[in-house]
Amino acid sequence: MASLKRSVDPGTVGSNISSKVYVRSTKSGKVQKIVREVYLRQDIPCSSRLCQACLKSAPRDAAGRPTPFVLSEQPAGTREFPQGHYLVPDTNAFLTAMDLFEQSSAFYDVVVLQIVLEEVRNRSLPLYNRLISLTKSEDKRFYVFFNEFRLETYINREDGESVNDRNDRAVRKAVKWYGEHLARSAARKAQKAPAVVMLSNDRDNLRKARAEGLPACSLAEYVNQLKDGERLLDMIPETQDREVTEGKKKPGEHLYPEYFSMSKMMTGVKGGVLHQGIFNVSPYNYLEGSIRVPAFPKALLILGRENINRAVDGDLVVVEVLPKDQWKEPSTQVIEEEAMTKNENPDTEEGSDLVSEKERKALQEEVKRTQAQKTEGHPIPTAKVVGVIKRNWRQYVGHIDQSSVSQSSQQGRKQDTVFVIPMDKKIPKIRLRTRQVAELVGKRILVTIDAWDRDSRHPVGHFIRSLGELETKAAETEALLLEWDVQYRPFPKTVLDCLPKEGHGWKVPESKDDPGWRDRADLRDLLICSIDPIGCQDIDDALHSRPLPNGNFEVGVHIADVSHFVKPNNAMDAEASIRGTTVYLVDKRIDMLPMLLGTDLCSLKPYVERYAFSVIWELTPDADIVNARFTKSVIKSREAFSYEQAQLRVDDESQQDDLTKSIRTLLALSRKLKQKRLDAGALSLSSPEVKVQMESETSDPIDVKVKQLLDTMSLVEEFMLLANTSVAAKIYEAFPQTAILRRHAAPPKTNFDELGNQLRVKRGLELNVESSRALADSLDRCVDPANPFFNTLVRIMATRCMMSAEYFCSGTQAYPEFRHYGLASDIYTHFTSPIRRYADLVAHRQLAAAIEYEAVDPSVRSRGKLEAVCKNINVRHRNAQMAGRASIAYYVGQSLKGKETIEDGFVIKIFSNGFVVLVPRFGVESLIRLRDLHDPEPQAEYDAENYVLKTSGSREVTVELFQKVRVRVTDQKDESTGKRGVKMDLVDTYGR
Amino acid sequence: MPLDTSSYSLALLRVDGRRWNELRRINAQIRTQAAADGSSYLEMGHTKVMCVVTGPSEPFGPARVGRTGAGAGATAGASGGEAGVVVSIVVAGFSSVDRKRRGRGDKRIQELQSTISSALAASLHTHLFPHSTISISLHVLSQDGSLLAALINAATLACVDAGIPMTDYVAACTAGSTSTYAANDESADPLLDLNHQEEQELPGLTVATLGDSDRVAVLVCESRVQVSRLEGMLAVGVDGCKQVRAILDRVVRDKGRKMVQEGTVQKGVGLEDMEVD
Structure with a gap:
């Protein structure tokens, strides 16, 4: 009788089948045992051009194309391996020094083992992605060798062997096989085989490899053999370096409390004892952080170095709430790291106390103050960080703290320890070891954090590269782009290949039989014009209007038809979706799409025919929509106006041509549309916007102007809003699950607590935040007859309490959540700027599918993909704004260079040892500290309930919130960030 | 987290080390249950199933005759003139990673039952056994x-083992594609015989053909895939079915040869090509 047991007969069923067993735990905490088959084979090539044997069995894809071999026939040699070498790094090498592998001067011909790739993926997805892009790059010659599937290199885990040890052994086995395999191939060709070198920073692994007679190097040893080794040496993370050379440090006193274990944190969070959230540092006080957790309506405070416990801004951390008697109020003091830790010595790090005397004093004063004012008593729950789930470390731009550099290191080339002060004030100083101190002082440099141990006061990092001299335009611009993660490299060839072959010579085809004309409306005879800022090259939108016989008006908004040129899923589309948006800096524009499209073929330039996507409404004279029509079209813009030109033309009564009349019609309709919007509760918010004027030749900034608001701007804005809303409704109707929309959540009421309280106390005004309408009305009431700017000031401050708007995919939210709070619109999307925003391009594709112009592309229907797109463009959008603002701030600083002006400003925030003044003329705000008022520092009394700061002693002034002050504005190089910025001094308080 | 299906393009290797056109290891036995009319056990990789055939026999009760979709399973071709094919599937609770109970009324199982039932009814010579049930x-x-x-x-x-006359083997396998529907990758390779992970991440279809011919007996596609890729997938799938048929055929012949050797059965007429040595 047959038995089932006999089915797998180990003798006959080849030895080439194995299985992989591993255990994984799911999100819900269940533990699963997964078994997977592994088919071992012998036809996985070594991919060396030397090898003939592998070439025969090279794998082919379904179309019969073999994969080309990657590794060079004559790889570069080094001192130790003059015959040339291939590198086989282990996981740690990639995890710690990915920057090294991305260098263009060395690290060619690298074999990435499958097991290494898997481990990198487990440990860090961003690094995995960088590694994958390295393997795809043609000139770097990185080859992924699937060692776990090759019979000769596959190994089984032995009894009692840890997974790590097994993987290390797999790496050694692969190195060994490669060496022998290449030796055989080379012998056949009578050539010298290149060495196969294992790169590892694991001492144990290195020792074992050497014992087995395999060539192996630590990263430092290897880099030392290279030509520009010294420069590269700095890029090896320090901690790893130490592990190899010195071994584990003796367990001394630790400065910081130990983190909880992951399982303890997870159980704690599940049980509600601990809380998880993103850690944020206060921009004014580096010793104060906050964290929002679902269990508390307000953010939890985290005060002091010990409680912050090595968390860095943006990290995902777990916190424990402190007992109630330790709850405090948010600090009213400005504490800057720079001032506090000025004289620290980077070398003598270990022994010192965690909290320096000065810091302790600053904190104690805080405590005293809270205890003295028991009456007020709104203490906020405080918490301490007990563990970090995920670090959000990135690369940081900064400069070396001059004072941390010792004299001797200025000349010699010995390794030295210095502090790097990041440009982002929220990031702590980074300790860095380098041999190039002399060259790097005074430069903008890019560094990264490697680790932050319990016994180290500051995080430890390593140097990546230098951007150039401080304060040079090139270095500062690049620094800014890096800080905000803007992709600024030129478009790769694959992207440019997607452009139309005709280049600038591309034209709308003359014959209407051309496929380009299919289903396009011919709108060339309409009087269409565009209105944009001066010097605008990427014209996204154009408008027209004409009276209809029935007394209504036909109004059309015509948007550049970018989706005609950018087809889904090609290289250009992929690049645009990563960039997400065009970034506008003062002197530079970083495009989302190549120039040819953005400023020529797509741009709705005047006097030429262009493809467009048109939204055409019939509007009643009261601006009610009778119907809306969407169509692809061909248009010919009659004129490209600037806002100012259009305004002049409208105001000039003598101009009575049709084009001007149609603009006047549009203007009249737009006013009605705006009124309707305001009636529905749209907010008119404000932010201090300025424009930097440049000298045309040298592009040096000469003046700063506050942006003027013209009627024509509002005209364009209203119709764009109308188009966006109409399109949003249409694509939501066609794709209820996958329409790309934009929402603006109602801000939580607590966001306005402080502003409401300030207005009540200082001006007796009530801020009603029940609904956007109520808020809009109460903002309208916030006027001060003596101070016309007061209303704008309140609006600026209210804007900062808002949530930020975001893109989302309609299936992820319920319909009521679609609402755009600021615009008071039930549904909204972005449609009108496809040249500079990726979201608009997606909306174009969806609209084209909705009107059955073209088939639905899978990428605009897949919810998972759209969610990923939304997530990315939300981040990019925000970063682009930040980069733009930072760029303006930099140029404002530059324009003030060497000048001194006295301006009016307003107090917008008060601390117990300083206050913040906003100068609308330059759109800048700056902190004035007590010690800036006079030397010696005056005494001050701070009345937190009434927001008044009264100084006495060396200088007597009284400053209160919303107060108008006169300040002297000069430029100053900020020592802490190395940025040239605005410095203000109080001149006059207008009689207080 | 080991690598997923997106790493295929790196070295044209799938998650388990196979190439695009390779089947997993298939192991099969017939006559595993001596007491049954026909029985089999089959492994495709780590997918393991067993089958027992009873019949053709008289229906269990008079009510059964002529009824389609009878309680325990799906029936096909059960009119009075030919035999009904009743298929019932039991999924063991321990069969997947998560222990999950599946009731009789599970819609997925019902669909599987009726698919198999109608596929086999077309190949089995049910007209030879009127008023009976397989x-x-x-x-x-x-x-x-x-x-x-x-x-x-x-x-x-199992039907072969039960000695029920049939036109030819119904051999099945799955085919997929190396990139997802949303990725819309023009150069995606077709894949043969998907494992669980690939089924989860990639589009796929199940195809069964009748013997060595290109006649498709079953075609089930439940995932979204571009029409342009479908042809390639189907071609690879049909090709896979032929390989599967060859394997099934060898299993049957090996067993037959063994039985003749052991003397369990007489070497009959028409079995000349089954060399006994």
């Missing part, structure tokens, strides 16, 4: 993708 019970012991294909193959083997 009852096929399938047991899923372990699941790792391509479940429907494995069930069809096991049922075919």
Whole structure:
């Protein structure tokens, strides 16, 4: 009788089948045992051009194309391996020094083992992605060798062997096989085989490899053999370096409390004892952080170095709430790291106390103050960080703290320890070891954090590269782009290949039989014009209007038809979706799409025919929509106006041509549309916007102007809003699950607590935040007859309490959540700027599918993909704004260079040892500290309930919130960030 | 987290080390249950199923005759003139990673039952057995993708073992594509015989053909895939079915040869090509 047991007969069923067993735990905490088959084979090539044997069995894809071999026939040699070498790094090498592998001067011909790739993926997805892009790059010659599937290199885990040890052994086995395999191939060709070198920073692994007679190097040893080794040496993370050379440090006193274990944190969070959230540092006080957790309506405070416990801004951390008697109020003091830790010595790090005397004093004063004012008593729950789930470390731009550099290191080339002060004030100083101190002082440099141990006061990092001299335009611009993660490299060839072959010579085809004309409306005879800022090259939108016989008006908004040129899923589309948006800096524009499209073929330039996507409404004279029509079209813009030109033309009564009349019609309709919007509760918010004027030749900034608001701007804005809303409704109707929309959540009421309280106390005004309408009305009431700017000031401050708007995919939210709070619109999307925003391009594709112009592309229907797109463009959008603002701030600083002006400003925030003044003329705000008022520092009394700061002693002034002050504005190089910025001094308080 | 299906393009290797056109290891036995009329056991990778055939026999009760979709399973072709094929599937609770109970009324199982039932009814010569029932019970012991294909193959083997006359083997396998629908990758390779992970991440279809011919007996596609890729997938799938048929055929012949050697059965007429040595 047959038995089932006999089915797998180990003798006959080849030895080439194995299985992989591993255990994984799911999100819900269940533990699963997964078994997977592994088919071992012998036809996985070594991919060396030397090898003939592998070439025969090279794998082919379904179309019969073999994969080309990657590794060079004559790889570069080094001192130790003059015959040339291939590198086989282990996981740690990639995890710690990915920057090294991305260098263009060395690290060619690298074999990435499958097991290494898997481990990198487990440990860090961003690094995995960088590694994958390295393997795809043609000139770097990185080859992924699937060692776990090759019979000769596959190994089984032995009894009692840890997974790590097994993987290390797999790496050694692969190195060994490669060496022998290449030796055989080379012998056949009578050539010298290149060495196969294992790169590892694991001492144990290195020792074992050497014992087995395999060539192996630590990263430092290897880099030392290279030509520009010294420069590269700095890029090896320090901690790893130490592990190899010195071994584990003796367990001394630790400065910081130990983190909880992951399982303890997870159980704690599940049980509600601990809380998880993103850690944020206060921009004014580096010793104060906050964290929002679902269990508390307000953010939890985290005060002091010990409680912050090595968390860095943006990290995902777990916190424990402190007992109630330790709850405090948010600090009213400005504490800057720079001032506090000025004289620290980077070398003598270990022994010192965690909290320096000065810091302790600053904190104690805080405590005293809270205890003295028991009456007020709104203490906020405080918490301490007990563990970090995920670090959000990135690369940081900064400069070396001059004072941390010792004299001797200025000349010699010995390794030295210095502090790097990041440009982002929220990031702590980074300790860095380098041999190039002399060259790097005074430069903008890019560094990264490697680790932050319990016994180290500051995080430890390593140097990546230098951007150039401080304060040079090139270095500062690049620094800014890096800080905000803007992709600024030129478009790769694959992207440019997607452009139309005709280049600038591309034209709308003359014959209407051309496929380009299919289903396009011919709108060339309409009087269409565009209105944009001066010097605008990427014209996204154009408008027209004409009276209809029935007394209504036909109004059309015509948007550049970018989706005609950018087809889904090609290289250009992929690049645009990563960039997400065009970034506008003062002197530079970083495009989302190549120039040819953005400023020529797509741009709705005047006097030429262009493809467009048109939204055409019939509007009643009261601006009610009778119907809306969407169509692809061909248009010919009659004129490209600037806002100012259009305004002049409208105001000039003598101009009575049709084009001007149609603009006047549009203007009249737009006013009605705006009124309707305001009636529905749209907010008119404000932010201090300025424009930097440049000298045309040298592009040096000469003046700063506050942006003027013209009627024509509002005209364009209203119709764009109308188009966006109409399109949003249409694509939501066609794709209820996958329409790309934009929402603006109602801000939580607590966001306005402080502003409401300030207005009540200082001006007796009530801020009603029940609904956007109520808020809009109460903002309208916030006027001060003596101070016309007061209303704008309140609006600026209210804007900062808002949530930020975001893109989302309609299936992820319920319909009521679609609402755009600021615009008071039930549904909204972005449609009108496809040249500079990726979201608009997606909306174009969806609209084209909705009107059955073209088939639905899978990428605009897949919810998972759209969610990923939304997530990315939300981040990019925000970063682009930040980069733009930072760029303006930099140029404002530059324009003030060497000048001194006295301006009016307003107090917008008060601390117990300083206050913040906003100068609308330059759109800048700056902190004035007590010690800036006079030397010696005056005494001050701070009345937190009434927001008044009264100084006495060396200088007597009284400053209160919303107060108008006169300040002297000069430029100053900020020592802490190395940025040239605005410095203000109080001149006059207008009689207080 | 080991690598996923997106790493295929790196070295043209799938998650388990196979190439695009390779089947997993298939192991099969027939006559595993001596007491049954026909029985089989089949493994496609880690997907393991067994099958027991009872019949053709008189229906269990008068009520059964002529009824379609009878309680325990799906029936096909059960009019008075020919035999009904009743398929019932039991999925063992321990068969997948998560222990999950599946009731009788599970819609997915019902669909599998009726697919198999109608596929086999077309190949079996049911007209030879009027007023009777062929009852096929399938047991899923372990699941790792391509479940429907494995069930069809096991049922075919068991029917052969039961000696029910049939036109030819119904051999099945799955085919997929190396990139997802949303990725819309023009150069995606077709894949043969998906395992569980690939089934989860990639589009796929199940195809069964009749013997060595290109006649498709079953085609089930439940995922979204571009029409342009479908042809390639189908071609690879049909090709896979032929390989599967060859394997099933060898299993049957090996068993037959062994039985002749052992003297369990007489070497009969028409078995000349079954060399006994």
